[in-house]
Amino acid sequence: MAKKSFLVLHPKDDLAVALTPLSAGKVIVHSDQTITLLTDVKVKHKFALIDFNKDSIMTQYGVPVGRALSDIKTGEAITTENTEHSSDDMCNWMPGYQAPPTDASKFEGQTFKGFQRADGQVGTRNNWLVIPLVFCENNNLMTLREVFNRELGFTDHSSYQDELRNLTELYKNGASVDDILNSAESSGAKTQSSNNLFPNVDGLKFLFHNMGCGGTNEDSQVLAQLLAGYIKHPNTAGATILSLGCQKTQMGLLESYLERLDIANKPIYFHEQQQIGTEQELISKAIKSTFAGLIQANQHQRQDSPLSKLVIGVECGASDGFSGISSNPAIGQVSDLIVKLGGSAVLSEFPELFGVEKEMIMRCKDEKTANTFIDLMRSYEARAEADGTSMSSNPSPGNIKDGLITDAMKSAGAAKKGGTAVIQDVQDYPGYITKKGLNLLNTPGNDVESCTALAGAGCNLILFSTGLGTPTGNPVTPVIKVSSNTKVAITMPDIIDFDTGCIISGEKSLEETGQDLLRHCIDVASGTTISKAEKLGQDDFIPWKRGTSL
Incomplete structure (x- = not known):
């Protein structure tokens, strides 16, 4: 079968995506149309299927994604010079959506090997955390990391x-x-855990950050709440906490959020430097408590656990014009399968839902849930406008170069990561996921800040779509990189875990690829497969300070 040269994603669309570079003069046939391209069209970019008058609205994925800045002829490429962002507004839309059926029969009764916690959660990893309440303790964390890694070999x-x-x-x-x-x-860094003394402990993780002292009261509260989520996390066996003593993020503040999350039977050791005295005494106590914690963590063993215990966060970064066609919809397939099996999926990055608010509102289970989403989106946009920008500024130069020239184009594809399920809950940052089914979490579009939030919300796996390649990971949650095209999978094999370029080439269907991706998730969840980010030691942790971050 000849490879397709272009793709139309929805019956309502008046734009097509070039799957290969197309030259001016090429004749293509779409439906009952014969179109001669008037300009060159770069791979991953769009071209017009109809004539657009100035100010006409363009449609892709069945939704508005742009407005013509000038007259555009059929067969002409869509560019930043002739198109700008446009989308439906949030007014006058209400829930009432019926999700299409999902066939998860191939996975019914399947299990993964996980760490079962006292509160009913199940971890895909068994980590001990060392956490500073303020950046003043980062140097002590570096000392502890060097000592433990040198002696126990958690990284190499x-x-x-x-x-x-x-x-x-x-x-x-x-x-x-x-x-x-x-x-x-x-020959390459060998960073996978080589710890032999504690074979049931997957990682000793150090959460470096630059917060905790100055900033607003909100900054301190958000940091404490986020850290509480990391301690509550099913992939966490326990934690060592270092405090200076005089910072805004006090021990008592963290303890109050730990109580709200009802953390049960997890060892947590607190050390405050200004009470202990010298740095040597502080580090000595922290070494002893962390070693004792590793002994306790090592008592946990993997057990067969239902797939309903998986909480999968979905993320995208360094997206391209194929992300919304291959990797994002494949991740959406996994999201729908996990929801059907009784688990949870979490769609984040609110700046990348700007332009598809109507779809999100209609997919909410009820009016209250929809109004929570509307309020959070309006608040985010108001903060952006107060800083002299807009949510429509989200696409990066790399996004634009590879075909995502408006925020609505990017958002319409990004939303595909959330599949087709009804939205059961909407939470503000830094929330913790408690509802089964599809959840929305208010996070920035910034990759690391959003992944940091997803992990803090209890996601025990994160599926990360990328079209250009990005090396980020998380200290607590395995981050599985899913490429939108085979070229980046070949170019960056040390970063990409799973390639969905087979969808673009036509070698596999979206449904088959999504099922293969879920099987890969089960292997990673069971610890039989280690994600590339884990192998590279990518433990990125950046709390969001609630400013404008697109």
Whole structure:
């Protein structure tokens, strides 16, 4: 079968996506139309299927995604010069959506090997956390990380160490700068856990951050609430907490949020430097309590657990013009399957829902849930406007270069990660997921801030769609990178876990690819497969300070 050169995503669409580079003069046939392209169309970019007059609205995914800045002829490429953002507003839409059926029969009765916690949650990893309440403790965290990693081997950068040692020898033997630059490359960092003393502990994780002291009272409260979520997290066995003593984010504030989350039977050790005295005494106590915590964490073992215990966060970053066609819908398939099986899926990144609010509102289970979403979206947009920007500024230069030229185009594709299920709950940052089914979580569009929030909300896996490739991960939750195209999967094999380029090529259907992706999730959840971000030691942790972050 010949590979398609373009794709129309919805019967209502008047734009088509180029699946390969298309040259001016090429004749294509769509439905009963024969169209001669008037301009070159880059791969992943769009072209007009009809004539647009100036100010006409363009449609993709069946929703408005742009407004013509000038007359555009059939067969002409859609660009930033002739198109701007446009979308439906949030007024006069109410819930009433009926989700299409989802066939999850192939996964009924399947289990994963997880860590069952006293509160009923199930972890996909078994981590011990070391958490500072203020950035003043980061240096002490670095000391603890170096001591524990050197002695217990939770991470291993030996190949990079070998490379530096080889360069040192070359320099001692008289090598020039060019000799150094052209020397053989490292075989790659070996960062997967090599801990042998505590085989049931997947990670000893250190949550470095730059908050806790200055800033607003809201900053301190949000940080404490987020950290409480990380301790509550099913992938967390317990935690060591370091405090200076005089910062805004006090121990008592964290303890109040721990009580609200009803954390049961988890060992938590608190150390306050200004009460203990010297740095040496603080670190000595922290070493002892963390080692004791690792002993307790090691008592947990993986057990067969139902797929209904999975809480999967969905995220996208470095998106391209194929993300909304392949990787995002494939993730949406997993979202629908998990919801059908009784689990939870969490769609975040509210700036990337700007432009598809109507769809989200109609998919909410009731008016109260819809109004919560509307209020959060309006508040976010008001903050952006107060800072002299707009949610429509979300697309990055990389997004635009690869075909996402308006925020509505990006959002319409990004929303596909949430599948087709009814929205059961909407939470503000930094909320914690308690409802089964599809949830919305208010987070920024910034990849790391959003993943940090998803993990803090209790997601025990995160599916991360990318079209251009991005190396981010999370200290607590495995982040599974899903590429929209095979080229980036081949170019960045150390980052990409799963390739959905087979959808673009026509080798596999969306449904089949989504099922394969869920099988991969089960392997990662069971610990039989380690995500690429984990192998690379990508433990990115950036709390959102509630400013404008698109």
